[in-house]
Amino acid sequence: MLYPITTIHYVILSAALLLIGTVGFLTRRNIVIILMSIELILNAVNINLVAFSERFQAMEGQIFAIFVIAVAVAEAAVGLGILIALFRNRETVASDEIDLLKW
Amino acid sequence: MNFLDAIWLIPLFPLFGAVLMFLIGRRLDPQPERSPEALEPELAEAMGEDAGQEHGHHPRFAPTRRLISWICPGTVLVSLLFSIGAVVQLAGLAEKAHQVILYTWLAGLPFHMGDGAVGRFAADLGFLLDPLSGVMILVVTFVGFFIHVYSIGYMGHETGYYRFFGYLNLFVFFMLTLVLANNYALLFVGWEGVGLCSYLLIGFYFHRKSASDAGIKAFVVNRIGDAAFILGIFMIFALTGTVRFLDVNQALHGLSAETAGFGVLSLTALLLFVGATGKSAQIPLYVWLPDAMEGPTPVSALIHAATMVTAGVYMVARSNALYSLAPETMAVVATIGALTAIFAASIAFAQNDIKRVLAYSTVSQLGYMFLAAGVGAYWVAIFHLFTHAFFKALLFLGSGSVIHAMGGEQDMRKMGGLKDKIPTTFWTMAVASLAIAGIPGFAGFFSKDEILWQAWSSPYGSKALWAVGTVTALMTAFYMWRLMYMTFWGECRADEHTKAHIHESPPVMTVPLTVLAAGSVLAGWLGVPKAWAFLPGSFHAFEHWLEPVWVAAAHEAGQGAHEAALEWALMGLSVLLAVAGILIARYLYVQRPELPDRIAEASGPLYPALLNKWYVDEIYNFLFVDGLAKGGGRVLGRFDQAIVDGGVNGAGWMTRFASAVSGWWDTWIVDGTVRLIAFAVKMISYPVRFLQTGFVQQYAAVILAGMAVALGYYLIK
Amino acid sequence: MVSAILFYLFALMILGGAVLMVTRRNAVHAALWLVVTLLGVAGVFLLRSAEFLFVVQIMLYIGGVVLLILFVIMLVNLDAEARQPRFHRQWLLALACAVVVGAEIVYVLLSGLEAFRLAPAVTAVQTGGSTERLADVLFSEYLLPFEIASILLLVAIVGSVVMAKKRI
Numbered sequence: 001m002l003y004p005i006t007t008i009h010y011v012i013l014s015a016a017l018l019l020i021g022t023v024g025f026l027t028r029r030n031i032v033i034i035l036m037s038i039e040l041i042l043n044a045v046n047i048n049l050v051a052f053s054e055r056f057q058a059m060e061g062q063i064f065a066i067f068v069i070a071v072a073v074a075e076a077a078v079g080l081g082i083l084i085a086l087f088r089n090r091e092t093v094a095s096d097e098i099d100l101l102k103w
Numbered sequence: 104m105n106f107l108d109a110i111w112l113i114p115l116f117p118l119f120g121a122v123l124m125f126l127i128g129r130r131l132d133p134q135p136e137r138s139p140e141a142l143e144p145e146l147a148e149a150m151g152e153d154a155g156q157e158h159g160h161h162p163r164f165a166p167t168r169r170l171i172s173w174i175c176p177g178t179v180l181v182s183l184l185f186s187i188g189a190v191v192q193l194a195g196l197a198e199k200a201h202q203v204i205l206y207t208w209l210a211g212l213p214f215h216m217g218d219g220a221v222g223r224f225a226a227d228l229g230f231l232l233d234p235l236s237g238v239m240i241l242v243v244t245f246v247g248f249f250i251h252v253y254s255i256g257y258m259g260h261e262t263g264y265y266r267f268f269g270y271l272n273l274f275v276f277f278m279l280t281l282v283l284a285n286n287y288a289l290l291f292v293g294w295e296g297v298g299l300c301s302y303l304l305i306g307f308y309f310h311r312k313s314a315s316d317a318g319i320k321a322f323v324v325n326r327i328g329d330a331a332f333i334l335g336i337f338m339i340f341a342l343t344g345t346v347r348f349l350d351v352n353q354a355l356h357g358l359s360a361e362t363a364g365f366g367v368l369s370l371t372a373l374l375l376f377v378g379a380t381g382k383s384a385q386i387p388l389y390v391w392l393p394d395a396m397e398g399p400t401p402v403s404a405l406i407h408a409a410t411m412v413t414a415g416v417y418m419v420a421r422s423n424a425l426y427s428l429a430p431e432t433m434a435v436v437a438t439i440g441a442l443t444a445i446f447a448a449s450i451a452f453a454q455n456d457i458k459r460v461l462a463y464s465t466v467s468q469l470g471y472m473f474l475a476a477g478v479g480a481y482w483v484a485i486f487h488l489f490t491h492a493f494f495k496a497l498l499f500l501g502s503g504s505v506i507h508a509m510g511g512e513q514d515m516r517k518m519g520g521l522k523d524k525i526p527t528t529f530w531t532m533a534v535a536s537l538a539i540a541g542i543p544g545f546a547g548f549f550s551k552d553e554i555l556w557q558a559w560s561s562p563y564g565s566k567a568l569w570a571v572g573t574v575t576a577l578m579t580a581f582y583m584w585r586l587m588y589m590t591f592w593g594e595c596r597a598d599e600h601t602k603a604h605i606h607e608s609p610p611v612m613t614v615p616l617t618v619l620a621a622g623s624v625l626a627g628w629l630g631v632p633k634a635w636a637f638l639p640g641s642f643h644a645f646e647h648w649l650e651p652v653w654v655a656a657a658h659e660a661g662q663g664a665h666e667a668a669l670e671w672a673l674m675g676l677s678v679l680l681a682v683a684g685i686l687i688a689r690y691l692y693v694q695r696p697e698l699p700d701r702i703a704e705a706s707g708p709l710y711p712a713l714l715n716k717w718y719v720d721e722i723y724n725f726l727f728v729d730g731l732a733k734g735g736g737r738v739l740g741r742f743d744q745a746i747v748d749g750g751v752n753g754a755g756w757m758t759r760f761a762s763a764v765s766g767w768w769d770t771w772i773v774d775g776t777v778r779l780i781a782f783a784v785k786m787i788s789y790p791v792r793f794l795q796t797g798f799v800q801q802y803a804a805v806i807l808a809g810m811a812v813a814l815g816y817y818l819i820k
Numbered sequence: 821m822v823s824a825i826l827f828y829l830f831a832l833m834i835l836g837g838a839v840l841m842v843t844r845r846n847a848v849h850a851a852l853w854l855v856v857t858l859l860g861v862a863g864v865f866l867l868r869s870a871e872f873l874f875v876v877q878i879m880l881y882i883g884g885v886v887l888l889i890l891f892v893i894m895l896v897n898l899d900a901e902a903r904q905p906r907f908h909r910q911w912l913l914a915l916a917c918a919v920v921v922g923a924e925i926v927y928v929l930l931s932g933l934e935a936f937r938l939a940p941a942v943t944a945v946q947t948g949g950s951t952e953r954l955a956d957v958l959f960s961e962y963l964l965p966f967e968i969a970s971i972l973l974l975v976a977i978v979g980s981v982v983m984a985k986k987r988i
Contacts, residue, residue: 005827010864011929013831017838017857019922024842026804026914027907032847032893034800036854039885040838043861046873054868059957062870062950066958069873069880070969074976076885080892081983087896088986096908099797804914811920818924 010051017044031086031093035079042072106188107201110230113182113189113240114279120178120272124171128265131167135262168264175268176251179275183244190237199651200349202285204229209288217341217367226346231285235652238485239282239417242492245622246409247275249615253500254401256612257507267307267399274300278410282417287336287346290418294332294382297411298325304406305398317394324391328381332418335374339425342371352424360428372425372432375418376439383415385473386443389466390720396458400503403458408465408499409492416472416488420481423653427479433563437477441558441571444470446717448578452585453703453713456513457502460586464539465495467575471554474572478564480557482649486630487554489645490546493622494538500616501532504608505590510601515586520595524605527613529591531620536587538623540580541681546627548681551576552674553630559673560666569673576677580684588692634670827867833860845906847893851886858882872951 021040028034046065053061087093193201204227212224232240251271258267277300281293298321306318340346343354358368379385384392395407406412419426419436426433447466454460468491475484506513508525522529538545541552555576559569595602607613630645631638640647691698703710712718794805837857844850862877908914958966 002828003821003824005824008929008933009827009831010868012926013834013864015922015925015929016835019918019925020835020838020842022807022921023915023918024838026800026807026918027911028842029905029908030847032889032896033842033850036841036850036889039854039881040841040857043834043858043881046877047861047864050865050868050870050873053870059954062873062954063958063962065870065873066876067965067969069876070973073880073885074972076888077976077980078983080888081980083892084895085983093896094904095800096798098799800908800914801910804910804917807914807917807921811917811924814921814924818927 007051007055010047014044014048014051017041017047029094029096031083031095031098034095035076035083038075038079039072042068104188105192106185107192107196107232108203109185110189110201110232110283111203111205113185113244114276114283116178116182116185117272117275117279120175121269121276123174124265124269124272128171128269131165131170132265133165135164164264171265171268172255175272176248176255178272179244179248179251182275182279183241183248186237186240186244189232190241193232193234193237194648200231200233202229202231202349204285214337214340216344222340222344224340224346226286226288228289229285229347230283231348232283233652234649235417235420235485236282238489238649240279242489243275243278243282243410246492246496246619247278247405249618250401250405250409250496250500253404253503253612253615254399256609257401257503258399261399263307267304270300270303270307271402271405274304274406274411278414281414285347285349287339287348287351290421291329291333291336294378294414294418295329297406297414298322298329298382301325301395301406301411304402305395307398307402311397314397317391317397321391321395324388325381328378328388331374332378332381335371335378338367338371338374342367348421355424355428358428360430365431366429368425369429369431372422372429373435375422375425376432376436379415379419379473380439381415382418383412383469383473384443384466385415385439385469386446389443389447390723392466393459393462393716396456396462400458400499400506403462404496404499404503407462408495412465412469413472413488413492416469416476416484419473419476420485420652423476423481426476430563433477433479435477437474437558437563437568440470440473440475440477441568441575442470443467444474444575445571445578446470448575448582450713450716451582452578453710455515457505457515457518457586457590458499458513460515460582461495461498461502464498464579464583467579468495468539471551471572471575474568475554475557478557478561478568480554480561481653482646483550483553483557483630485649486645487550489629490538490550490623490626493619493626494535494545494547497531497535497616497619497623498539500612500619501528501535504528504612504616505532507608507612508605509597510604512597512601515589517596517598517601518590519593519597520591521605522591525607527607527616531613531616532591533587534620535623536583538627539583540685541576541677543678544624544627546623546625548678549627549630549632552632552677555677556632556670556673560669573677573680577680577684580681581688584685584688585692588688592693593696632670632674634667634674636667823867826863830860830863830867833857833863843906848890851889851893854889855882855886858886869950871949872954 018041021037021044024037024040025034028037046068049061049065049068051061053059053065083093086098090098092098193199206228207225208228209224209226214222214224216222251268254267254271258264261267274297277293277296279293281290281297284290284293302318302322305321306315308314309318336346339351343351345351345354360368377388381388392407392412396403398407426436444467447463447470451460451463451467454463468487472484472487472491475481475487504525505518505521505528508521508528509518512518534545538547541548555569555572558564558572559566595605597605628642631642633643635642691702715721834857837853837855837860841850841853841857844853858877858881862874862882865871865874865877
């Protein structure tokens with residue numbers, strides 16, 4: 001079961017990382033850590049992509065991983081920019097104090 | 104040179120002059136500054152501005168004024184030369200009519216014809232030269248030219264010189280358009296145009312209230328006639344489908360005369376005649392013409408004696424084919440003409456203003472023309488128009504010369520004894536007075552005698568018409584020579600200052616007088632009485648010249664009924680009456696000058712009635728101005744207050760009531776509904792609001808929970 | 821055998837780092853634990869013969885993103901934040917949901933284990949290294965998405981500058 005390492009091990013690893021990232025996203029109040037949790041989720045996706053790329057001997061998985069990384073970088077840049085603007089205006093980075101979406 | 108095809112140029116020359124005057128006239132003739140007191144009407148009247156006053160100081164005028172004096176009469180002279188050329192060439196044509204159609208001016212206006220079909224109202228910008236319009240353009244340009252020349256002298260000291268000549272040239276343009284038009288629509292344009300110029304020139308001294316009032320009166324009274332005239336034009340179109348003279352005549356030729364009763368043809372003819380009474384100053388629309396004497400004297404001579412006022416006669420003669428089909432209307436025309444003749448002559452008895460006597464004389468003579476037209480002797484009407492143009496223009500110009508000499512005085516009671524002081528004026532006016540009185544050898548005799556003869560002998564005529572005409576002849580001779588005797592004989596009744604200034608007019612004024620005097624003698628010899636059989640045929644040229652125009656008429660009046668003996672007898676009677684009239688005037692105003700006043704006293708209410716023109720102006724004022732206009736205004740005012748204002752107020756009240764209801768509806772029903780819906784939505788949304796916390800993480804948690812549930816659902820299923 | 825040991829080592833780094841990252845009160849510590857996780861992921865990439873991605877993961881994620889996050893943490897005053905509750909008040913609910921979802925995923929994977937077993941491993945035709953083949957595909961077949969990604973990055977640069985600057 002634990003040996004040899006097959007694709008399913010990677011998938012389970014990926015799922016676990018995804019769940020940890022999700023829990024982090026849902027439970028932490030600090031927006032910086034929420035952003036880091038998103039990075040965890042994206043990395044979980046990347047593990048999956050690379051695992052199946054090796055499994056099917058197809059380059060598309062790696063290519064999509066590259067695109068995911070590119071999107072993650074962009075997301076981090078914009079998200080942190082928003083964070084700074086937000087902090088400048090509201091003097092806080094606590095997510096439960098930011099309720100601008102309320103009716 | 105082919106003048107026949109160039110007839111459309113004839114009206115354009117004066118138009119050129121007019122346009123030039125309106126564009127650059129003020130530059131050629133800079134107007135002196137008017138001092139404020141000169142604008143005061145009383146003062147202006149006191150200075151007698153309507154005659155070229157010799158006293159007082161004259162404003163200095165720019166030398167370029169001389170240019171105007173050359174241009175404006177010059178354009179008319181060119182027109183005269185073209186007219187002569189065209190008429191001479193016309194005489195050489197076999198068919199005595201030449202039409203030049205430049206283009207279609209009004210095209211394709213749908214129109215319901217008399218028979219119900221839809222016609223197209225089309226009118227050309229076209230010109231027709233036939234013997235009738237030939238005579239008219241010669242009269243207009245010839246008399247017009249000499250009156251222009253006369254005006255150079257008469258208006259020489261007046262301000263507004265360029266304006267005067269501009270209007271005068273514009274008038275000649277419209278008059279030539281009127282007589283040269285080949286259809287009723289274009290004739291109507293000229294008709295209105297001369298009316299406009301008449302208005303402008305009557306009101307030439309517009310700073311004088313009486314002059315501007317007279318202009319407005321002339322314009323308004325003419326409108327009444329014009330309204331009927333335009334209806335008549337439409338009737339003609341409805342009858343024949345065209346307004347072109349030649350085509351109308353052609354179409355009417357096939358119709359039979361309305362011998363029994365009063366029908367469509369008679370109505371059409373009557374409408375045209377009402378138009379003619381307005382323009383030609385016949386009863387009941389003559390009242391504007393005497394007042395029109397407020398204008399400068401050359402204007403009175405040209406417009407209100409020689410040309411414009413004869414437009415009605417011309418129009419009736421032009422429509423002769425129509426009139427010949429409507430004997431009822433011809434009787435009306437003849438009767439109105441005869442009544443106007445004697446009525447106006449009676450008023451002329453008691454007038455003291457020299458120009459007013461001539462004005463009523465004009466009305467009276469126009470009555471003669473309509474009498475002739477009404478008995479079917481159209482050529483005689485035109486013949487009288489022709490001779491009258493010369494001697495009446497001459498009389499007006501002569502009176503202008505007298506007024507000029509008297510320093511603006513128009514009242515004959517302050518004249519007298521001028522015979523030796525202004526001999527040229529005297530002799531030329533004497534010729535004209537003999538002509539209008541009907542002394543054999545002078546132009547008026549021939550035309551007037553022919554009218555009386557036709558009134559007697561024509562199938563349309565009657566003894567009564569002849570009698571009225573003959574009595575009028577006596578009256579004409581009397582009042583004309585009353586004028587002559589009061590003006591030129593006896594003691595001079597002017598004050599010393601005026602007396603010292605009496606002088607003959609300059610040659611620029613006396614030469615036209617002389618020329619017109621020659622015309623007053625010679626013009627008549629174109630149509631000598633039939634009884635004068637010893638003269639060769641060329642002395643009957645006028646009648647033969649016009650003959651082609653009447654071809655379309657059903658029958659020609661008066662022909663073949665010439666009985667030499669009777670004609671001689673009637674001629675003798677009228678000459679006798681003319682001489683008697685002159686002698687009575689001489690007896691009353693030269694030999695026994697105190698008699699007229701005693702007669703006036705003895706006559707009871709008759710003399711004041713004559714002096715006040717039979718109170719016609721007052722009656723019209725009472726009936727139409729006070730009665731119809733003001734009384735009607737009062738009625739309309741009450742109507743306004745009661746009905747219109749009531750309606751408005753009622754509408755206002757209704758609006759307020761409706762808005763109150765509407766407001767209640769809005770507040771309780773519309774707003775209530777809206778609020779109810781809003782309240783319902785609020786109630787329903789209350790539970791949903793709990794989910795909308797605005798916290799992103801809660802939303803994400805809901806997503807995750809939903810995902811768990813959805814996934815679980817598929818796994819369990 | 822070696823690869824299996826390495827896999828478990830990397831899995832430990834990933835999951836341990838992730839759990840610690842999520843639970844640390846101090847944001848700087850969390851960021852450092854994130855670095856451990858990302859290094860573990862990079863190792864996994866290497867295990868699956870994705871050498872290029874391994875390099876990208878190290879250079880871009882650890883050298884770029886985490887560095888950026890650390891900068892932001894330093895810019896933002898987190899002292900007051902540190903004294904406040906670490907977790908959101910919904911943490912229990914969220915954790916429960918996550919556990920349920922995780923259980924469902926595990927159930928799906930285990931019930932589908934046969935599929936993974938039966939699917940035959942494709943034996944690759946090895947022509948050149950993984951990076952070379954990646955470049956071949958990326959710059960021929962996926963050129964257009966590649967260019968679009970560059971535009972996305974450009975927009976992100978502009979957007980972050982706009983957001984972060986006080987006054988433009």
